[in-house]
Amino acid sequence: MRADTRSKLLAIVALSLVTPAALPAAESEVAIVSPPPESFFEIVRERDREPAREFYAKYASAGGLPVVAAEEVADEALTRTVEIVEHMLAGRPDVLQKMVENQMYLIIIGKNQVYTDMPENRHVRNKEYMNERVRGTGGKPTSFGEENLLCLALDRYDDESIAVHEFCHTIDGTLRSLDSEWRDRVRSVYRSVLDQGKYQGAYAGSNPGEYWAEIAQSYFDCNRVNNWNHGPVGTREDLRAYDPEGYQLVHTTFNLTPENDWRYTYLQKHPVVIDPPEKFDINPYYTKFSWAREFTVLGRQAPDAALLKANDTIRKLFAYRHDILKALITDDVRLVVLGAGETLSDLPEWPLLEQAGLLPDARQAKYSPDAKLVVVPAEQVAVDPASLDASGNPVIALMMDAAYQITASRPVDPDWENRGRDVQQYELNVERLDERFGKKVSETRSAAVADGKWSGTPAAGSDADYFIAGVLAYFDAGGAALTPTGARQPILDRAALRDYDPGLYELVHETMAYEGRQDWKFQAGQQ
Secondary structure (H helix, E strand, C coil): CCCHHHHHHHHHHHHHHHCHHHCCCCCCCCCCCECCCHHHHCCCCHHHHHHHHHHCCEEEEECCEEEEECCCCCHHHHHHHHHHHHHHCCCCHHHHHHHHHCCCCEEEECCCCCHHHCHHHCCCCCHHHHHHHCCCECCCCEEEEHHHHCCCCCCCCCCCCHHHHHHHHHHHHHHHHHCCCHHHHHHHHHHHHHHCCCCCCCHHHCCHHHHHHHHHHHHCCCCCCCECCECCCCCHHHHHHHCHHHHHHHHHHHCCCCCCCCCCCCCCCCCCCECCCHHHCCCCCCCEEEEECCEEEEECCCCHHHHHHHHHHHHHHCCCCHHHHHHHHHCCCEEEEECCCCCHHHCCCHHHHHHCCCCCCCCCECCCCCCCEEEEEHHHHCCCHHHCCCCECHHHHHHHHHHHHHHCCCCCCCCHHHCCCCCCHHHCCCCCCCHHHHHHHHHHHHHHHHCCCCCCCHHHCCHHHHHHHHHHHHCCCECCCCCCCCCCCCCCCHHHHHHHCHHHHHHHHHHCCCCCCCCCCCCCCCC
16 A cells, blocks of 8 residues: 555665665664753743744654654654755764854754745745745755655655755854864855856856755755756765765765765655545545646556656756746646556546537547646657657647647736845746747747648647647657648757747747756656
8 A cells, every 4th residue: 555655765764864875884773752841942932942842742863953843743854854964964062052052943843834834934034935835955054955855745845955955054154163263264265166167057057055955955966956946966976976065065074984875865766656545635546646736647457657757847947937837736737647448437537527528438638728638648758759649748738728728818917026035046047938929829820731731630720739748849759640731740859940930939938938047858768
């Protein structure tokens, strides 16, 4: 039963924590989790002290540095935090001691809690924005998300360690009080690498503090790569090759030796397939669930591999346009992968699909505002798109169709450019898709059709199909149906698209935001 996944995972955590080789030389036991002592509450800011007494029920010590959480948080999250802290600072006991002297402490945000549930954060302004963005912060107190610490399935940051990142901010602040030259040293390296044109568009390039936290994450092998605010630097080897100055800064600062060197390891590989979580209220027909950057992928008879391939395709497709994927998530769109024996009439949403005019024995469905479902057949998810009689890979085609329907006709938001600081990271440096985008697609298609292009293909039928054809070809995911009348070849890939319809190529290239970014093209085969 898939529900066993959590218990097995926690067993792995416990085993890793009691293995002597996994700990610094001075440590050989799992940290003890107990109720917080009175001495802990004495270091909490006075206005937060009584709420903290009512909230925090668990406590562990990382060399004297308190780690606390509510009763609902798993003990393993606290012991995992202690492990991370002790490993990272194994070569800098002075930094750990200074944190203790500064009365620093760490808090864990439970997997079912939000940032503003924490007593210290209950007064922050714009709670909705903060809870959407934040699953951890540096400073006092430093916070981490339970789901990220334990690598649980429902972790929006499942391919990086927020604990390492946020704790590096706290290390940064502590080093400023220990070393008068520290701030200037970081700034000097930061300016040097930016002058070399590195980290353009990446979070590491935003300011010296984030630069330090990001490169330290990479040094410990736990940074996210190739998304809306990350480049290709995710591991120590990546950092050494891409940013030797940054590598040297981190290497010398942590002062780790071959005997106590450490790299972060994930407790399980993501993405995963699990039982549908209760909190999503998913129809019991579906027995399989996978999370693609917070987008829901469902199945019943489809093999796990097909759900994982669909998940991976969605992640890569929207790597630099999470704002578009977020529009689908907000609309509660879900993707269903059908197994070999399933048809649309088997699905609990069939009455809505039937109303949309679909046939009961069909195995594919476009998004509709009522059903809010995209359905693809498992056998087509990972095959070479060129072998399909359709326009191409169904995951890409139908996800982009849903995205087009939801975004291309929505009105312009007059307040979009006047949100001040309340802008999510994935909304930076991209243009919101709305009716202006729909108009641009329509104009580009009209020019192409007037020039005799796309005759005999779905792309000639509608603005949506035209844009979808461009996206399919751009990501080398086009199928046999994209063979225009009189064309020398089918428009299956990026090179063919650029040659055949430069206007559509430029529109897709701009929209999907791949300029200057790590490239991706669809590849057949399982993830």
